[in-house]
Amino acid sequence: MEQKCYIYSPDDSDERASKRRRIACAAGWSLREQLYGEFWAPLEHRIQTQSTLEEADSTTLEKIIKFVSGAVVAPDRQEAVIPTGLILAGSSIASHRSFFDRLGRKIVLDTGSTFVLLTSGECLNLKALVKSLIKKLTSRVGGNDDEEDEEDEEDENHTGNVSRIGPKLRDYDLVRLQEWYSKTKVDSIVVAIQDSEAFDFSVLAEMAELLSSWMDRLPFLLLFGIATSSESFQSNLSGAALRLLKGEEFNVTQADDIFEKIFCTTVGSPEVSLYLGPDLSRRLVDRQKDHVQSVQDFSDAVKYAYMCHFYANPLSVFLSQSLAFGEMPHDVWEATRNLPSFRRWVNTLLEDGRAKEVRRLLESDRYLYDNIKHHIASGQTAMFKLVSATSVLAAIRVIVQKVPHVPRSSLYIRSTSGELNGSPLIREMLLMLSKVSSDTFSSVLTSMELLQNSYVPIDIAVYRRELDALIKRNPNSTPLRSQHDVKNNSLRTTIVAQKVQLSKHKSTLSELDSSYSELVRRFHDDVENYFEETLIDPRDLFLSEILLYDLKSPLSEVFAPKPRFAIERALSSPHDYLGCDCCSSSEGALSGTQPVTAILYQLYLESGSIINVNDLWMAFHAIIGEENDESESNAMALFEQALANLKFLGLVKESKRKADHISKTTWKGL
Amino acid sequence: MKRKLTKDEPRTPTRKRTRASAPDEEEENGVIPAVETPSRRTRGQHSLSEDIRHEKVNGVKDSVLNGVNEHGTPKSLRKVLFSTPTKPRDEESANGTPTIVRNADRSARRKSTRRLIERTINGDESDEGEDEEALVEQILGEEGEDEEERDGLEDIDQEGEPAPETPSKRGRGRPKTKPRKQHSPTPPQNLPAHEEYFWQNRPGGTKTSNNIMSSRILxxxxxxxxxxxxxxDPHAAEEEFLLELHSRSFDxxxxxxxEGFNICLYGYGSKRPLxxxxxxxxxxxxxNKPPYSTSKQKPKIVIINGFWRGIRSFITIKDILTTVASSVFPPNTKFSSQPATLLTSILTYLNENPPPRPLPIILNSIDFPALRRSPIPSILAQLSAHSSINLICTADTPNFPLLWDLGQRAQFRFxxxxxxxxxxxxxxxxxxxxxxxLLGRSGMKLSGRDGVSHVLRSLPVNARLVFRILVTEQLALFAIDGTADSGADEGEEPDFATTATPRHETNPASRKGESTAAIGVDYYGAYRKAVEELACTSEVGFRQLLKEFFDHQMIESRKDVAGKERLLVPFRREELEEMKNELTNEEDF
Known part of the structure; x- marks a missing residue:
C-alpha cells in the first residue's frame, strides 16, 4: 500500500534513476537555455509593464473619479436622489473584477470616499446585501482600532443598551453605518455593484429605495458595472427606482483593445528578436478572444513558444550574436543542411549557376557558418523592416479616414504570412493617401515621426519642411487640397445635340494646391515603394525556421488539452499508443490481444445506455477466451479489473433500474 | 402512435431461424397480427386474400398459419386471442361492426395487446438468455433486439413497402428495409457521436436481458x-516502452x-510509476545544482498520493498541507491545524523566506473524488500559484479540467x-x-453470505432474531414488488420501465427506477416487529443490536423520499432466502 504523503528519498529506485541519465542534448541545451533567458527576459518585462493596465483605461478611471469627487454634496442635503455611475465594462466578465479592484484602490486613494464592492453572490436579497455592505464598510478602517470600537460598542450595548441606542442593533440596520459614518466622516460612500446583470433586479430597486431614504444622513454613491448596455439596464429597473438614481455613463476600454495594445508592443513590435509566425499568432489571438482573455495567459503562451523554440530547435543557437564558430555544437551543421529553407536557397543558387558556392556550403562547415551568420543578420533586418512596415501601415490607416478598422494583430498576422503586399488593404490605403488634405497629411507625418524604433527610409523631415512652407503661403484657413480628391471635381451636365453629356471637370486648382498635390504624390510614391520593398513573405527567407517560430503542435496541446479524447483513443484503439504487433492487424476491431480494459471499453461502446453486467461478462469472456485459454476465474479477475477501471475513469456507474446493471455515462466523441 | 406493418420477405425468417431457437420464432409469429396497422387494410393485398379469408373463417389466423407453415405449437394461441380484433380488413369485414366503432376501441385494445406482446417478447429474451451463444450475440446487438430497436425508426418508412407474399413467413411483423439486411454486430455503423448518443438513449432503446451475475462467479x-x-500482461514490453518514451521528456x-509553470499529466493508465x-x-x-551540490542539504520532494485510502478515510487537505508545511518550515515549528490558516502561514513563510529552489510537490490523482470537494481545489490552486512551489500532478478521469474555474486554472498555470x-x-x-x-453488493465485503452467518453465530439470540426480522421483512417487500408489478409473471424483474409502453402507468415504482425492496425496510416498522417478538424492549436496545450489523456492513441505513429511515440488508433475494432458512432452522433447534 502506498503512503499518504511523504518526502521523497532517493534510495527508493536509485539504480533506475541512474539508468535514465541522458547525455544527448546536454551540449547545445545549456547554450540555448542561456539564449532563451536573454531573449525572453526583455519581452516579459515589456508585457509586464504594458499590462499594468492602468495605462490602458486611465482616462476612464479619471472620469469616474472626477464624478465621484464631484458628486460630493453637503451631508445635510435633503434630496433623495442617489448619484449613480453606470460603468459599461464590456462583455468580458473575467476582466471586471480587476477593473473594479483598481477603481476601488484609486477612489480610496484620490478622493475622500470609501469604496465597497458588492457582487451578486453575496447579495441574494436586500437583507444580505445591506448586511455585507455594513460588514465590509465597518471592518474597513482596519487595525485594532476598529476592533476596539466594536468591542466598545458591544460593551455599551451590553451594559446600557437601553440608555443610548435602545435595543441591540441588528447587523443589517443602517444605524450602525450611521454611527460608523459619524466617526469616520468620509466624503461619500461609494457602493459598487460589480455584476449588475446577475442581481435580482427587484433587490436592486429595493436597495435604491432604501439607500435614497438614508441619503439625508449617509452620502451614498452608486456605481453599476454593466456588461450589456445602459438601455437594457434601465429597462430592467422599475420606474420608481430609476427616479431615485441620477446617472452618468462611463465607457471602459474593452479587454479586446487592451489585448490589442499589448500585442502590438510585444509580439507585433519590430524590436523583438524572435518572431512568432502567422499561424501561431492567429491561434494566440483567437484563443485570447474566444476563451481566456487574460494577459497572464497570453504572456504564458508567448513564453512557452519561446521555450519551445529554444528547447526543441537545436539550430536556435544561431540566434546568438556572440557565439564563435568553435563554440557551436557539432551536430548543427548537418542539421542546417537538412533544413527545407536551406534546400530552397541552394536550389536558387544552382539556378543562378553558382554551383561552386553550393559545393562549398555542403563541404565546409566554416563557410556555412559565415553564410548563416550573414543570413541571420539579413533575415533579422528583413523581419524588422516587415514588422515596421506593418506598424507604419497601421499608423497611416488610423489617420486616413474612411477605411474600415483592421486590428493591428490581424495586420501582423497577414504581414508575416506574406499576404499584405499588393493586398486590397494597401491599395485602399494608398488611394486614400493620395487624396488627403493638408491637415490630415500633416497628422500622417506626425504619426510617422512618432513611430519609434521602426524602419522608415522616407525622410519625413523633408516633407514636413515643404508642407510647412506651403501652409505658410496659404492665405485662407481652409486646408490645401490634393488634386485627386473627388471633392475637387464637379460634374457638369451639358446638352449637346440632344444628348446629355456628363463630364468631369477638375475644378481649378490654385497654384498652391497643385504644388501641394505634387508633394502628396511624391509621398504616395515613396510609401508605395516602401511597402513594395518591405512586405515580403518571411517564410521564403533562408533560415526562416530559426527566425520565426510557427509550430502550433506543442502549444495547443499543452494549453488546451483534450484528455477525454486521449483516453477514448487509448481505449478504443490501443495500438495507437502501444504500437504492438499483436493488435495492429485488427484495425479498429476487437481482438483478444488488446489490453483488457480496451476490450471491455469497446464492448461498452456498443451497448445501450444501461448494460447488463452478466451479458457483458459473457461477451468479454468469449473474446478473452478465444485468444488465451484462460481459466474462468482468471478471466473474471481481468474482467473485474477492467470494469473497475471503467468505473474509476467515470465511464460507468451503478444503475438501480435493474439488478446487475450498470449505466453508461459517456459517449465516445461527444 | 406506432404503426406496424407486416411486409415479409421469405428470406428473413429463414435467416432468423438459423440464429434464434425455433420456439422463439413461434412466438414471434404469433405476435404479428397485433402489431399490424389499420393502414394496411386499405392496401389490397390480393396475394394474401386467400390466406386472409382463411383466417377470417377460423377466427384465429396466425395460429393456423403457423400450424400450416411451421411447427404449429399451441403456444401462440395464447396471444392471438388478443390480437384478433386489430386485424380485420375492410374488404372483407365479416363481423359487420361499423368501422368507426372498431376504430374507437382499437386503440385501447391495441394498447393492452401490445403490452402483452411486449411482455412476451421480453420473457422470451430472458429465456434466450440462458443460451450463452445467444447472449453474446445479444450484447453485440443481436438481431432479435436489433429488430426490436429498429421498430420505432422503421415503421414509418414501411407504409410504402410492397405487400408481403406469404403472411405465414412473417418474422415478427416487421418489414425489412435495405440497411437491415446487412447484418452487423453493432446496430448502426459509423454514426456521428451525437447521433449515437440519441440512438442509444432513444425511448425503448435499452432492452437488456434479465440475467443476473451469479455471486459465485465474482x-x-x-x-x-x-x-x-x-x-x-502481454503488453508489458510496450508499456515499458511508453514509460521510457515519457521519461525522455523529464528534462x-x-x-x-x-520557468514557473506547473505540470499536469493526463491519459489512460496509472501515472504513478512515471x-x-x-x-x-x-x-x-x-x-547537482546549488545549493544542494555544495552543501549537505538534501533536496526535498513532497509526494502526495491523492488516491490514498485508509480503512474508512481518505486523504484530506490537512494531510497535504501538513506535509508541505513540514518541508517548508524549519524543523520543530508548530503550525496550525486549520487548513486555511495553515495555507496562509505557508504562503507568507515562503514569501518571507523564499527557498533557494522551488519546492516540488508531486500529487498523484488530483482528480480523485476525495480531492474534488469544494475548498480543496482552490487551496491547491493557491498553493501552486506561489512561485516557490512547483506542482506536478496527474489526473485520471476524462473530464478533469472541469474541476477548476477560470480563476483557479489561471492560478495553476498548468x-x-x-x-x-x-x-x-x-x-x-x-x-x-x-x-x-458497482453491482450493488456491498454485502460482499464479508465475503458473502457465509461471512454473515459466521457473524450471526457469534451474536446473541435476540440479535439473530432482529436480523431474521429484517431479512423476512425485506423478502416480504420483494414479494410485494413482484405482485405490484402488473403481471410480472414468470418471476420477471419488476422493471422494464424503459420500454415506453403503457406499462408505465401500472407500476410507478419501476418507473422511478427503484423497487421498494431496494429502499429497504421501514425502521420503525422493524423496531415494532422486534418489540413484538421480544427481541428488545427499547429503541436504545434495538439500536445497540443494529450497531453490530452496521459494523459488519450487514445492513445499511438509508433515507427514503419522505426522509424516513430505512434499513436495508444488502444482499440479493436468493441469498436473503437462504439466510432466512438458515436462521429459522437455527431457531427450530
Missing amino acids: LAYDEYRDAIKAYK QWIFELQ TKMFAAHLYEHLS LFHDATTFAPYDAEIDVVDSVNQ
Missing part, C-alpha cells in the same frame, strides 16, 4: 489477488517547472502533457470493492 479478495498475480518538464521515476530524476537533477501509460491502476483502485459496489 471473486473474493484473495481469489482476485491470486488470479491477477498469475496473469502476465523538458524540469525546464518547464523552472511520477516515481520523475521524482528520482528530479532528485538527481536538484542534487502545462498539460499526455502521459498515457496503460499501466494498471493497482494502487488507485480496490478492484473487488469497486466491482461489488
Whole structure:
C-alpha cells in the first residue's frame, strides 16, 4: 500500500534513476537555455509593464473619479436622489473584477470616499446585501482600532443598551453605518455593484429605495458595472427606482483593445528578436478572444513558444550574436543542411549557376557558418523592416479616414504570412493617401515621426519642411487640397445635340494646391515603394525556421488539452499508443490481444445506455477466451479489473433500474 | 402512435431461424397480427386474400398459419386471442361492426395487446438468455433486439413497402428495409457521436436481458489477488516502452517547472510509476545544482498520493498541507491545524523566506473524488500559484479540467502533457470493492453470505432474531414488488420501465427506477416487529443490536423520499432466502 504523503528519498529506485541519465542534448541545451533567458527576459518585462493596465483605461478611471469627487454634496442635503455611475465594462466578465479592484484602490486613494464592492453572490436579497455592505464598510478602517470600537460598542450595548441606542442593533440596520459614518466622516460612500446583470433586479430597486431614504444622513454613491448596455439596464429597473438614481455613463476600454495594445508592443513590435509566425499568432489571438482573455495567459503562451523554440530547435543557437564558430555544437551543421529553407536557397543558387558556392556550403562547415551568420543578420533586418512596415501601415490607416478598422494583430498576422503586399488593404490605403488634405497629411507625418524604433527610409523631415512652407503661403484657413480628391471635381451636365453629356471637370486648382498635390504624390510614391520593398513573405527567407517560430503542435496541446479524447483513443484503439504487433492487424476491431480494459471499453461502446453486467461478462469472456485459454476465474479477475477501471475513469456507474446493471455515462466523441 | 406493418420477405425468417431457437420464432409469429396497422387494410393485398379469408373463417389466423407453415405449437394461441380484433380488413369485414366503432376501441385494445406482446417478447429474451451463444450475440446487438430497436425508426418508412407474399413467413411483423439486411454486430455503423448518443438513449432503446451475475462467479479478495498475480500482461514490453518514451521528456518538464509553470499529466493508465521515476530524476537533477551540490542539504520532494485510502478515510487537505508545511518550515515549528490558516502561514513563510529552489510537490490523482470537494481545489490552486512551489500532478478521469474555474486554472498555470501509460491502476483502485459496489453488493465485503452467518453465530439470540426480522421483512417487500408489478409473471424483474409502453402507468415504482425492496425496510416498522417478538424492549436496545450489523456492513441505513429511515440488508433475494432458512432452522433447534 502506498503512503499518504511523504518526502521523497532517493534510495527508493536509485539504480533506475541512474539508468535514465541522458547525455544527448546536454551540449547545445545549456547554450540555448542561456539564449532563451536573454531573449525572453526583455519581452516579459515589456508585457509586464504594458499590462499594468492602468495605462490602458486611465482616462476612464479619471472620469469616474472626477464624478465621484464631484458628486460630493453637503451631508445635510435633503434630496433623495442617489448619484449613480453606470460603468459599461464590456462583455468580458473575467476582466471586471480587476477593473473594479483598481477603481476601488484609486477612489480610496484620490478622493475622500470609501469604496465597497458588492457582487451578486453575496447579495441574494436586500437583507444580505445591506448586511455585507455594513460588514465590509465597518471592518474597513482596519487595525485594532476598529476592533476596539466594536468591542466598545458591544460593551455599551451590553451594559446600557437601553440608555443610548435602545435595543441591540441588528447587523443589517443602517444605524450602525450611521454611527460608523459619524466617526469616520468620509466624503461619500461609494457602493459598487460589480455584476449588475446577475442581481435580482427587484433587490436592486429595493436597495435604491432604501439607500435614497438614508441619503439625508449617509452620502451614498452608486456605481453599476454593466456588461450589456445602459438601455437594457434601465429597462430592467422599475420606474420608481430609476427616479431615485441620477446617472452618468462611463465607457471602459474593452479587454479586446487592451489585448490589442499589448500585442502590438510585444509580439507585433519590430524590436523583438524572435518572431512568432502567422499561424501561431492567429491561434494566440483567437484563443485570447474566444476563451481566456487574460494577459497572464497570453504572456504564458508567448513564453512557452519561446521555450519551445529554444528547447526543441537545436539550430536556435544561431540566434546568438556572440557565439564563435568553435563554440557551436557539432551536430548543427548537418542539421542546417537538412533544413527545407536551406534546400530552397541552394536550389536558387544552382539556378543562378553558382554551383561552386553550393559545393562549398555542403563541404565546409566554416563557410556555412559565415553564410548563416550573414543570413541571420539579413533575415533579422528583413523581419524588422516587415514588422515596421506593418506598424507604419497601421499608423497611416488610423489617420486616413474612411477605411474600415483592421486590428493591428490581424495586420501582423497577414504581414508575416506574406499576404499584405499588393493586398486590397494597401491599395485602399494608398488611394486614400493620395487624396488627403493638408491637415490630415500633416497628422500622417506626425504619426510617422512618432513611430519609434521602426524602419522608415522616407525622410519625413523633408516633407514636413515643404508642407510647412506651403501652409505658410496659404492665405485662407481652409486646408490645401490634393488634386485627386473627388471633392475637387464637379460634374457638369451639358446638352449637346440632344444628348446629355456628363463630364468631369477638375475644378481649378490654385497654384498652391497643385504644388501641394505634387508633394502628396511624391509621398504616395515613396510609401508605395516602401511597402513594395518591405512586405515580403518571411517564410521564403533562408533560415526562416530559426527566425520565426510557427509550430502550433506543442502549444495547443499543452494549453488546451483534450484528455477525454486521449483516453477514448487509448481505449478504443490501443495500438495507437502501444504500437504492438499483436493488435495492429485488427484495425479498429476487437481482438483478444488488446489490453483488457480496451476490450471491455469497446464492448461498452456498443451497448445501450444501461448494460447488463452478466451479458457483458459473457461477451468479454468469449473474446478473452478465444485468444488465451484462460481459466474462468482468471478471466473474471481481468474482467473485474477492467470494469473497475471503467468505473474509476467515470465511464460507468451503478444503475438501480435493474439488478446487475450498470449505466453508461459517456459517449465516445461527444 | 406506432404503426406496424407486416411486409415479409421469405428470406428473413429463414435467416432468423438459423440464429434464434425455433420456439422463439413461434412466438414471434404469433405476435404479428397485433402489431399490424389499420393502414394496411386499405392496401389490397390480393396475394394474401386467400390466406386472409382463411383466417377470417377460423377466427384465429396466425395460429393456423403457423400450424400450416411451421411447427404449429399451441403456444401462440395464447396471444392471438388478443390480437384478433386489430386485424380485420375492410374488404372483407365479416363481423359487420361499423368501422368507426372498431376504430374507437382499437386503440385501447391495441394498447393492452401490445403490452402483452411486449411482455412476451421480453420473457422470451430472458429465456434466450440462458443460451450463452445467444447472449453474446445479444450484447453485440443481436438481431432479435436489433429488430426490436429498429421498430420505432422503421415503421414509418414501411407504409410504402410492397405487400408481403406469404403472411405465414412473417418474422415478427416487421418489414425489412435495405440497411437491415446487412447484418452487423453493432446496430448502426459509423454514426456521428451525437447521433449515437440519441440512438442509444432513444425511448425503448435499452432492452437488456434479465440475467443476473451469479455471486459465485465474482471473486473474493484473495481469489482476485491470486488470479491477477498469475496473469502476465502481454503488453508489458510496450508499456515499458511508453514509460521510457515519457521519461525522455523529464528534462523538458524540469525546464518547464523552472520557468514557473506547473505540470499536469493526463491519459489512460496509472501515472504513478512515471511520477516515481520523475521524482528520482528530479532528485538527481536538484542534487547537482546549488545549493544542494555544495552543501549537505538534501533536496526535498513532497509526494502526495491523492488516491490514498485508509480503512474508512481518505486523504484530506490537512494531510497535504501538513506535509508541505513540514518541508517548508524549519524543523520543530508548530503550525496550525486549520487548513486555511495553515495555507496562509505557508504562503507568507515562503514569501518571507523564499527557498533557494522551488519546492516540488508531486500529487498523484488530483482528480480523485476525495480531492474534488469544494475548498480543496482552490487551496491547491493557491498553493501552486506561489512561485516557490512547483506542482506536478496527474489526473485520471476524462473530464478533469472541469474541476477548476477560470480563476483557479489561471492560478495553476498548468502545462498539460499526455502521459498515457496503460499501466494498471493497482494502487488507485480496490478492484473487488469497486466491482461489488458497482453491482450493488456491498454485502460482499464479508465475503458473502457465509461471512454473515459466521457473524450471526457469534451474536446473541435476540440479535439473530432482529436480523431474521429484517431479512423476512425485506423478502416480504420483494414479494410485494413482484405482485405490484402488473403481471410480472414468470418471476420477471419488476422493471422494464424503459420500454415506453403503457406499462408505465401500472407500476410507478419501476418507473422511478427503484423497487421498494431496494429502499429497504421501514425502521420503525422493524423496531415494532422486534418489540413484538421480544427481541428488545427499547429503541436504545434495538439500536445497540443494529450497531453490530452496521459494523459488519450487514445492513445499511438509508433515507427514503419522505426522509424516513430505512434499513436495508444488502444482499440479493436468493441469498436473503437462504439466510432466512438458515436462521429459522437455527431457531427450530
